[in-house]
Amino acid sequence: AQSVSQHNHHVILSEAASLELGCNYSYGGTVNLFWYVQYPGQHLQLLLKYFSGDPLVKGIKGFEAEFIKSKFSFNLRKPSVQWSDTAEYFCAVNRKGGGFKTIFGAGTRLFVKA
Amino acid sequence: DVKVTQSSRYLVKRTGEKVFLECVQDMDHENMFWYRQDPGLGLRLIYFSYDVKMKEKGDIPEGYSVSREKKERFSLILESASTNQTSMYLCASSPGTNIYEQYFGPGTRLTVT
Numbered sequence: 001a002q003s004v005s006q007h008n009h010h011v012i013l014s015e016a017a018s019l020e021l022g023c024n025y026s027y028g029g030t031v032n033l034f035w036y037v038q039y040p041g042q043h044l045q046l047l048l049k050y051f052s053g054d055p056l057v058k059g060i061k062g063f064e065a066e067f068i069k070s071k072f073s074f075n076l077r078k079p080s081v082q083w084s085d086t087a088e089y090f091c092a093v094n095r096k097g098g099g100f101k102t103i104f105g106a107g108t109r110l111f112v113k114a
Numbered sequence: 115d116v117k118v119t120q121s122s123r124y125l126v127k128r129t130g131e132k133v134f135l136e137c138v139q140d141m142d143h144e145n146m147f148w149y150r151q152d153p154g155l156g157l158r159l160i161y162f163s164y165d166v167k168m169k170e171k172g173d174i175p176e177g178y179s180v181s182r183e184k185k186e187r188f189s190l191i192l193e194s195a196s197t198n199q200t201s202m203y204l205c206a207s208s209p210g211t212n213i214y215e216q217y218f219g220p221g222t223r224l225t226v227t
Contacts, residue, residue: 009154034215044157044204044218090156101172102216104149104157 006105023091034092118219133192137205146188
């Protein structure tokens with residue numbers, strides 16, 4: 001069965017530290033990949049997406065993610081985090097042309113110390 | 115700007131009650147989804163609908179049913195609420211016949227006592 005693994009459930013960083021959140025998926029076919037973010041008390045919202053093309057994807061607020069097909073990975077990065085990045089981050093995958101289901105990872109809670 | 119609204123932010127119900135959670139989207143999206151979000155488990159798909167009156171089971175449909183009589187509205191029904199259905203319920207919508215990014219509502223935190 002298709003699954004998405006996020007490597008860390010909780011991450012604590014100081015402001016200006018670099019961030020990398022790991023995401024691996026199990027499906028071997030062609031996929032669409034997403035990172036969603038949920039700030040405290042807010043809706044889940046899309047941070048960035050990958051459908052095809054350049055495997056390095058840039059999203060909002062300085063985030064980027066790199067799709068490495070050989071590693072089935074789509075890690076999220078930010079060179080310098082801010083206190084306002086404190087949130088929960090979800091990686092998600094769906095199969096191209098394979099239906100409507102999107103599989104979400106368990107989420108990573110990021111806390112940035114001011 | 116896509117807007118997905120859910121009828122309640124917080125809901126408290128008793129065991130055995132029938133519970134209706136309503137979701138409305140205003141962007142004429144074909145696809146609508148119901149998820150539950152639990153700590154450490156992420157989002158798990160309960161049901162989705164790709165057209166009016168069409169529905170498909172997700173990963174955890176047991177104890178739930180859905181209704182989509184109009185394109186903009188997707189209802190989640192707990193026929194007989196149980197304490198293990200205490201959770202955050204998220205509705206989402208997306209356009210097109212292939213999945214694009216999903217737009218989420220604010221969520222309904224349901225507590226069943």
